[in-house]
Amino acid sequence: MNLFHRVSRAVRLTAVAALISASVLGGAALAATSYRVKSGDTLSGIAVRAGVTVAQLRAANPALRDADSVQAGRVLTLPGRVLPATRYRVKEGENLTVIAQRVGLTLTQLVRANPNYAGGKPVWVGAVIQIPARTVAARPVAARTGTTATVRPAAIRVDPVAPASSGAWLWPIAGHRFVSSDYGSRVIDGVRELHYGIDIVAPTGTLVRAARSGRVLESRPDFDRGWGWTVVMQHPDGWITRYAHLSANLVKQGELVVRGQPVGKVGNTGRSTGPHLHFGTYLRWVPRNPLSLY
Ligand SMILES: [Zn+2]
Incomplete structure (x- = not known):
């Protein structure tokens, strides 16, 4: 040269x-x-x-x-938000225009990533298409809700199994913020359901940490209800947290766990279509949106 x-x-x-x-x-x-x-x-x-x-x-x-x-x-x-590349299985009634809109791409960008469909070729139900990495708008930031305000005094109470400064909620997976499925109503395979938690995407094996200190209520496989390997924790002021679809459980039922302690590893067990953590929060078993606590 x-x-x-x-x-x-x-x-x-x-x-x-x-x-x-x-x-x-x-x-x-x-x-x-x-x-x-x-x-x-x-x-x-x-x-x-x-x-x-x-x-x-x-x-x-x-x-x-x-x-x-x-x-x-x-x-x-x-x-x-920069979203990672992923794959998507086409469902009944969908076409590339609909899918592009849903994932935050233009049709041109989606076709460029799937050149087999250039020129308006139809996509079939069940076909797997490539979704390239893309930048989408931040999630709309709602003001902290009234629910959260009533919860806050409880959240700063002294926690018997941890230092007094640890009342705040810890994000359960360090470094992974992408929520692939929000709390609330969602449609899966054409069926509307309520999603009592959020799905945080992270690679299999990533450590999942206790959001707050507390006692382990459950640490077991629960495939009947779709959770796969799951850990449920009870916190002193009536809050309960669930960590599901784990590849490994690192705590035992009855164990006292401090905020930040690893309770399991991210996995894809139970009703799950890819490695992620399902993180659910309940106040006396009434589901609450985890994102309202941070
Ligand atoms: Zn979930």
Whole structure:
């Protein structure tokens, strides 16, 4: 390779890199939304509810200081969420346009990732299509709810099996924020059902940590109800947490567990279509949206 070739190759690579970063930034900028901070909000709480990391939130708002607290009334830019590439099985009544819309892509982008369907070729039910990585808008950040406000005093009570500072809820999987299925009504295989928890995507084997200190109520396989290997914890103020679809359980029934202690590993057991943690929160067995607690 002579000097000219080397230089032109370097120029081409730079141009490609610039194009890639421009398109990624462009996507993120397009997907950016904003949120007006309410009193009691924290940066980490807003990040969890928006489905982004605190670092991404800071990067999108360079004027923020290092503290976790932000002034009420300030308007934050919510960066787009980068969703990983995945595969999708086509269901009855769907076509590429519908699927593209649902996953946050344009039809052109989806066809580019699935060139077999270029030129308007039909997709069949059951076909598996590739969904490329993409940037979508942050989840709309709802204000912390009244429910949460009534819960907060209880959440800061001194916890008998942990240091007093550990009343706050810990996100159960460090570094993994992508929620593939929210709390509430959802449709699976054409059947509407209520999803009493959230599904957090993470690789098999990732440690799942107790969101708060408490006692293990259940640690067992529960395939009858679709949970697979599951751990249920009872916390001192009436809250209950469920961790499901685990590949391994790391605690025993009756054991006292402190906040942050690993209780299991992410898996794909029970009624599950890929490695993820189902995280459910209940107050005296009444289901509550886990995202309202962060
Ligand atoms: Zn779930």
